[in-house]
Every structure is written in C-alpha cells, then in structure tokens.
Amino acid sequence: MKQTENLSQILRQMREPASSKLDERVHHEIDDAATATPAVPLTLGQMFASILGRQSIRYTVATTLVLAFLAALVLIHSTPSAWAMDQAVEAIKKYRGLQMSGDFTKDGKTLPIELWFRAEATGNFVEAALAKVGNEAEVWTRDNKTYTYDHDDKMVYVEPGITLDLGTWPGREFLTEVSKVKDYRAQEGDDPATGRKRVVVTCSSQGVAGPQSFVLEFDFQTKLLVSMKIWGNSKREGTPKFDLEKILYFEDLPDSTFDFQPPVGIPFTNAPLGIPDAGVDFPAMSDPNNGISADGMTQEQACQEILQQAWAATLKNDFPRIRQLFPVAADATDESLRLINERAGVVQVLKIGGIEKTGRSKLGPLALVPSWVRAKDGTVSEVWMIVQFRETDHGTSCVLYAAHGYALNVKE
Amino acid sequence: MLKDMQLVWRFNRGHTEALREIYEQHKHELVTLAAALLVDKADAEDVVHDVFVGFIRSGGRFRLTGSLKGFLCTCVANRARNHNKSKRRQTANEPAAAELAAPDNERPDQTAMFGEELNCVGRALAELPYEQREVVVLRLRNGMRFHAIARMQGVPLNTVQGRFRYGVDKLKTLLDGKISL
Numbered sequence: 055m056k057q058t059e060n061l062s063q064i065l066r067q068m069r070e071p072a073s074s075k076l077d078e079r080v081h082h083e084i085d086d087a088a089t090a091t092p093a094v095p096l097t098l099g100q101m102f103a104s105i106l107g108r109q110s111i112r113y114t115v116a117t118t119l120v121l122a123f124l125a126a127l128v129l130i131h132s133t134p135s136a137w138a139m140d141q142a143v144e145a146i147k148k149y150r151g152l153q154m155s156g157d158f159t160k161d162g163k164t165l166p167i168e169l170w171f172r173a174e175a176t177g178n179f180v181e182a183a184l185a186k187v188g189n190e191a192e193v194w195t196r197d198n199k200t201y202t203y204d205h206d207d208k209m210v211y212v213e214p215g216i217t218l219d220l221g222t223w224p225g226r227e228f229l230t231e232v233s234k235v236k237d238y239r240a241q242e243g244d245d246p247a248t249g250r251k252r253v254v255v256t257c258s259s260q261g262v263a264g265p266q267s268f269v270l271e272f273d274f275q276t277k278l279l280v281s282m283k284i285w286g287n288s289k290r291e292g293t294p295k296f297d298l299e300k301i302l303y304f305e306d307l308p309d310s311t312f313d314f315q316p317p318v319g320i321p322f323t324n325a326p327l328g329i330p331d332a333g334v335d336f337p338a339m340s341d342p343n344n345g346i347s348a349d350g351m352t353q354e355q356a357c358q359e360i361l362q363q364a365w366a367a368t369l370k371n372d373f374p375r376i377r378q379l380f381p382v383a384a385d386a387t388d389e390s391l392r393l394i395n396e397r398a399g400v401v402q403v404l405k406i407g408g409i410e411k412t413g414r415s416k417l418g419p420l421a422l423v424p425s426w427v428r429a430k431d432g433t434v435s436e437v438w439m440i441v442q443f444r445e446t447d448h449g450t451s452c453v454l455y456a457a458h459g460y461a462l463n464v465k466e
Numbered sequence: 467m468l469k470d471m472q473l474v475w476r477f478n479r480g481h482t483e484a485l486r487e488i489y490e491q492h493k494h495e496l497v498t499l500a501a502a503l504l505v506d507k508a509d510a511e512d513v514v515h516d517v518f519v520g521f522i523r524s525g526g527r528f529r530l531t532g533s534l535k536g537f538l539c540t541c542v543a544n545r546a547r548n549h550n551k552s553k554r555r556q557t558a559n560e561p562a563a564a565e566l567a568a569p570d571n572e573r574p575d576q577t578a579m580f581g582e583e584l585n586c587v588g589r590a591l592a593e594l595p596y597e598q599r600e601v602v603v604l605r606l607r608n609g610m611r612f613h614a615i616a617r618m619q620g621v622p623l624n625t626v627q628g629r630f631r632y633g634v635d636k637l638k639t640l641l642d643g644k645i646s647l
Contacts, residue, residue, distance in 0.1 A: 058606070058634055064587050064645070065607040070501040072493040076511040080493070080518045084485050087522045207478070326475055414473070416483060 139233035139255075143226045145277035147177060151304030151311075152223075154282070157297045158187055165190060167296070172307045177225040180216065182312040194314040202325065203316040210316050211325035214410070214422075215438055215458060224279050232257055232270065242274065250275065258288045269294075278303060327413030327420050329440060329455055334415045338381030342446060345379060345453030356452050357423045357441045358406055364439075364454055365403040365425065371395055380454050399430040410438075418450075419443040422458055470534040477525055485525070489518060492535055496542050502603045503546040505592040513549055517541045539608055543600065543618060550596050590640035598633030601626055606634075 150173050158167040165188030174181035185193040192203045195216050202211045232238065235257040245252045251274035258267035267290045271281040280301055283294040338344055346363065348356035360379060367375035373391045377384050383391065407424040414420055421441045428434050438458040444451050476484035493514065500510035517538065521528070530537065591599050597619065604610040604618075616626040 057638055061634065061637060061641075062606040065502070065603065068498050068502055068587070068607065069494065070498040070507065070510070072497045072514065073507075073511060076493070076497065076515060079511075079515050080489050081486065083515075083519050083522055084482050084489070087482060087485070087525065328476070416487075 139229050141277040142272055142279065143229050146225055146229075146279070146303075149173075149303040149305060150177075151307035153302045153304070154298040154300065156281075156299045159293045159295055159297070164293070167298075169298075170307065170311050171223065172312070173223040173225060178223060178227045179225075180223050182307075182309070183216065184312045184314055192314050192316070194312055196312070201314075201322075203314070203320065208320055210320055210322045212322055213325045213458075232268075235259060252280070256290070258290075324411065327411045327422050327440070327458075329415050329420065329442070333382070333455060334417050334442075336382055338384035339442065339453060339455070340417060340444060340446075341381060341384075342444070342448045342451060343378070344381045344384070345442075345444070345451045347449060348443060348452045349449040353412075353419065353421055353441075353443065354409055356443070356450075357409055357421050360441060360452055360454060361406045361423060361425055361439060362403075365400075365406075365427070368395060368400060369403070380456075382456060400427045401430045402428040404428060404434065415442060417442055418445045420455070470530060474528060474530045474534065478528055485522060488521075488534065488538075492538050495535065496538055499539055499603065499608065500542050500546050502588070502591060502607065503543065503596075503600055504550060505588065509549060509553070510546075513542055513545045517545055539604075539610075540614075540618060543604060547596070547600065547619075586641060586644045587637075590637050593640060594633050594636055598629045598636070601629040602633040602637065605630055 152169075152171045152173075154167075154169045154171075156167060157164050159165075167188070168186045170184040171180045172182040173179070181195075183193070183195050185191075187193075190205055194201050198215060200213045200216055202213075203209075204211065232255065238255065238257045240253055240255045242251060242253050244250070253272040253274055255270040255272065256268065257270075267285045267288050269281075269283040269290065270279055272278065273280045278301075282296065282298045282301070283290075284296040285291065286295045333339070346356070346360050348359075351359065363375070364379045366372070367379060371392060373388045376391060404426040407426075409421045409423055411422040412419060413422075420443070423439050423441055425437045425439065426434055427437060440455040440458050442453050442455045444453070473484045473488055477488065496514045496517065497507075497510050500513045501507055504510050504513065520541065521538070591603070594602065600619070601615055604615050605612065612623055612626050612630070616623045619626060
C-alpha cells in the first residue's frame with residue numbers, strides 16, 4: 055500500500071511542459087476561431103458598460119471613489135451655446151417613464167433593441183428597467199436585482215443591484231454633465247421629415263471601457279431628447295453602437311411594464327463576476343505601485359483592508375490615496391474628485407461586509423464586497439465594490455476597480 | 467469551479483481571451499498526461515492540439531458538468547487511446563517499419579522526457595500494455611475513480627481494477643532497486 059502511494063507521488067511529480075511549437079499551433083487555432091466567430095457581450099449589462107463606460111454608476115454614492123476618471127475627462131467647461139441644457143433638464147422633470155427603441159450594433163451585427171425605464175424620485179437614475187435585444191436577450195430589474203435571460207444559454211443570470219448600465223436617466227445630472235463635456239457642441243436646425251426645429255448636441259468622452267461619442271437630438275419646442283446615437287469611438291465613425299431613433303415619454307409607468315417572465319422551466323443562476331477587458335487594460339490597473347499589498351492576507355482580509363483605506367481616503371478627501379486605490383481615477387484632477395465627493399456626500403462608513411461573490415479577470419481574481427455608508431442627508435446606502443487582485447512577480451496585491459451597479463438605499 | 471464556469475461562459479460567447487486562459491492554465495498538465503500515456507512527446511502534443519481544436523469548435527454550446535481540468539484530461543485520455551489504437555493498426559500494417567522502430571523505452575524523445583530522476587518511471591510505464599498504463603496513470607496520477615475509468619474504457623469495473631493491480635505490480639517489479647518506493 056505504501057509502495058503504491060509512493061508510486062502515486064512519483065507519478066504526480068511528472069512534468070512535461072508544452073513546447074513553444076504547441077503554443078504556436080493552438081494559438082493559431084484560437085486566432086482562426088476569433089476570426090470566424092466575433093465575441094459577443096457577456097451580459098447586456100456588461101455590453102452597455104463597455105459602450106457607455108459604466109455611466110450609470112456615476113450617479114451613485116460609489117462614484118465618490120470610482121468614476122473620477124470620467125470627471126477628469128469631462129468637465130472644464132463648455133463651449134458657449136444658444137441652447138441651454140437646463141431647458142432640457144426642466145422639460146424632463148415632468149416625466150418618470152421612458153421608452154426607447156432602435157438598433158444595437160456589435161461586431162457588425164445589428165439587432166433591434168427596445169428599452170423601458172422608470173426614474174427614481176430624484177430623477178437622476180433609473181429604478182426599474184426592461185430591455186429586449188432582438189431574439190437574443192431580455193434584461194429586467196426587480197427587487198433591486200438585475201436579471202438577464204440569455205436565449206442561447208437558456209438561462210437567467212441574476213446580479214445584485216441594478217446593473218443595467220444604460221439605466222442612466224436623461225435627467226438633471228446626466229444632462230448637466232453632458233453640457234460640460236470638453237468637446238460639447240450644440241447646433242440648431244430643422245428636421246426635414248417633420249419640419250420641426252431641432253437642437254443636435256455632439257460630444258465625446260473617454261472612460262475606462264474606451265472612448266465613446268454621442269449625438270443627442272432635442273426637440274427645440276418641447277426641449278425633450280428625441281433621438282440618441284452612441285458610438286464606441288471618439289469621432290462618431292462607422293455605424294453607431296446604439297441608434298435610438300424613437301424616444302417616448304410617460305408621466306409614469308406601472309410595475310407591470312417591467313414584469314418580464316422567462317419561459318417556464320428556464321433556470322436562474324448567479325451571474326459570474328467579471329469586468330470588461332477594456333477596464334482591465336486601463337494601464338494604471340496593473341501598475342504595482344497602485345493598490346495595497348495582499349501578501350500574507352486572505353482575500354477577505356485584503357478586501358476589508360483596501361475598502362477601509364478607500365473609505366478613509368474618501369472621508370478625508372485624500373485624493374492622491376484615492377487615485378492609488380482606484381487606478382481608474384489615476385488621471386483625475388483634485389477638482390473633479392472633490393466635486394464627485396461633494397455630490398455623493400458620504401459622512402460615515404457603517405460597515406464593510408464580506409466577499410459575496412468571486413470571479414476572475416485577465417489580471418487575477420475578483421471579489422465583490424458590500425459596504426454600508428451614510429450620506430449627509432441621513433440616508434444609508436449599500437455600495438457594492440469590485441476588488442481586483444493582481445498576482446505578479448512582486449507578490450499579490452489588490453486595487454479597487456469600480457462599483458457594481460447602483461448604490462441601493464437601505465433602511466437601517 | 468466558479469472560475470471554470472466564468473471561463474466557459476466567456477468562451478461560449480466567443481471571447482478568445484478566455485480560450486487562451488484555459489489553454490495556458492492546463493497545457494502543461496495535459497501534455498504531461500498525454501506524454502505519460504503515449505510515451506512520445508510529439509504524439510502527446512498532437513493529441514493535446516487535437517483536443518483543443520475540438521474544444522474550440524464546441525464554443526457557443528459547450529456545457530461544463532464538472533471541472534474543466536477533469537473534462538480536458540478525459541478528452542486527452544480518450545484521444546490518446548484512439549491515437550494509440552490507430553498507431554498500433556498502422557504499425558501492424560507496416561511490419562518493416564515496426565521492426566525498425568526502437569522499443570518505447572529506448573526512444574530518445576521518451577528518455578528526454580520528465581527529467582532524469584523520473585526517467586526510469588517513464589521507461590517502466592512504457593513497458594506496460596497501454597490499457598494497464600492508462601488505468602495506472604489516470605488512477606495514481608490524476609486521481610480518477612475506477613468507475614469513471616471503467617466508463618471511459620468501456621469495460622467492467624473488475625477489469626479496470628484487474629488492470630490496475632497487474633499494472634502496479636509490474637511497475638513495482640520494473641522499478642525494484644532503481645528507485646526507492
């Protein structure tokens with residue numbers, strides 16, 4: 055028996071490395087496969103994230119820490135224009151419901167897309183959403199969770215929070231930020247189809263998920279957004295990723311609008327935790343000088359440590375530290391970080407939770423961790439953060455990537 | 467397991483980075499297994515290549531029911547068995563070539579494998595009949611259960627256990643005095 059165990063040990067020690075020739079052959083096959091079948095998005099939420107640079111989470115408490123990168127690229131101020139965006143902000147205040155329809159194009163494939171949104175009380179982000187993408191997927195929100203029914207997988211993937219990244223309500227915050235984008239332009243003209251006067255706004259931004267550019271068309275009379283195009287590049291080149299030509303407004307929408315039911319028997323499962331490759335490729339994410347060392351710590355301990363440091367830095371407006379802990383904010387100015395902090399108004403960190411979910415990116419393991427924070431208006435929010443671990447020659451370290459979905463208001 | 471699921475999920479959506487990650491994670495293990503079974507590095511790499519070609523083609527519809535490593539090892543074992551059969555048929559049809567061929571345990575590519583200290587184990591393995599070698603390697607090296615090996619080989623459980631017993635006994639005899647067990 056002992057001899058057999060020894061034999062087993064010896065056999066387990068056998069190591070025959072794959073040759074570079076085999077590497078070359080297999081990678082060649084993978085390259086061929088890539089040409090034959092272009093990648094499709096992981097979930098609709100991630101798909102939107104890759105295009106919109108996770109704009110939705112700008113409006114959460116978590117943005118305090120997270121999306122400074124966007125503010126750094128946006129802001130500092132606008133080109134004077136006859137068109138005042140605050141008119142559009144005023145106009146949309148009357149509405150809580152929105153329906154958009156048009157086309158979604160990814161990797162040369164265009165699908166019809168239909169989106170239904172309902173704004174939450176502040177009119178800054180979406181509290182309920184339903185999206186239908188051709189015959190490929192439906193995404194809907196219920197009880198602060200996001201569900202994605204993937205027709206190919208015959209599976210419903212569930213994520214905590216509202217992670218539908220097109221869930222940005224075109225209200226005050228969104229429109230105000232758009233008006234501050236560096237290359238913001240507003241032009242007036244007539245729509246030949248209807249004869250109505252339009253205002254066409256163009257702008258672009260650079261997020262961690264890559265560049266994007268926009269054309270937003272407003273009706274001059276009603277001041278409402280009536281169409282929207284979004285490109286995955288900064289120069290509005292080629293077919294837009296989103297071409298939403300029809301936008302309808304409702305004073306309100308009932309819950310039943312968002313009540314999607316997948317076919318009977320379709321199983322539900324937790325969606326894997328991931329982040330877009332473009333986010334991982336953000337150079338500062340892999341910089342060993344960013345984040346904290348996780349050597350000698352469990353992942354739980356490292357998550358606690360980095361979140362404690364991040365919240366402490368936020369409360370103290372310690373911007374250099376925020377940039378180190380959130381590499382995606384590496385290029386953000388103090389001014390933009392301060393602005394975001396003020397807007398979020400976190401005054402107290404109540405609790406940092408344990409790891410709720412794990413995953414992996416190209417850089418290494420990921421962990422999803424909740425925090426509970428109190429804002430200056432007394433509300434308590436649950437903020438989900440993605441911690442990215444990096445395994446390098448320098449040892450194990452971790453950084454904070456971003457918030458996962460909206461911060462949810464919770465009762466104490 | 468969760469990591470496997472995520473990789474497979476991405477792979478099924480055409481994300482080639484996931485495919486590359488799967489390959490990079492498992493390539494050495496798979497080549498080692500194939501080499502232990504086939505006692506020929508070139509054949510082993512052919513088998514691993516073919517396994518990945520098949521795996522790539524399953525993209526979009528692949529369903530993972532256990533661990534990815536276990537799945538890929540089973541694929542390698544199955545393909546190595548087929549490779550061995552076809553090679554034996556080919557050798558039987560070409561007696562002259564068979565006579566010229568060196569025995570497994572004297573082939574330079576085999577002796578170059580696994581490093582010096584494990585060489586004699588490799589040589590001893592090469593002397594086992596293929597079916598015995600497969601059972602011994604899958605059981606002792608990969609920790610596969612006899613039931614699973616029996617299903618894979620398409621033979622009764624008793625046969626697998628018998629092959630294991632004979633294989634291990636022969637290995638011990640071959641290694642007696644050469645390495646300490």
